Amino acid sequence: MKYGDKIIEMQGIITEVQDGAVAIDLKGRLGYIKIPLRMLITDYPLKVGQEVAFKMSFIEVINEEPNLKYVKNIERKEGRQE
Template identity: 65%
Template sequence: MEGVIVEVQDGGVGIDLKGRLGYLKIPMRMLITDYPLAVGQEVAWNMSFVEQLGPEVNEKYVSNLDTYNRRQEEMRQSNAKNKEVTE
């Protein structure tokens, strides 16, 4: 199974699973890597641990993630404005 890193924090990593299978958040201690972590890098499962496939960043995935986050923020702002109008 494979996925793409979408979130890197001090104690953990968020991974979107390929094939629309969901989202996985794991602690750093469960990640096997030889490279610095970055959003957009691909990972794969090696038995029960997640292994980073390489240092390359999947630019298309990062672009799609940025677009998604921007649209989510636009919807939040639009909903907040609509809520103000109705009150």
């Protein structure tokens, strides 16, 4: 990686709780994320409206060319295989 880490605390609000996932609206109009329950650490029962926080760095593209293995898998899943 070319750039050093700058870890930022992101915050959000739980907007949806499902059997296997939680949806979160990020504060500051930064978007929406849906994560598996196994990625969430909590001592409380999950409820819509609870605040959450996590640490994140910037995402950096590490290769100019797409990884064809993954592109083919995505196309196969979407039924676009030629």
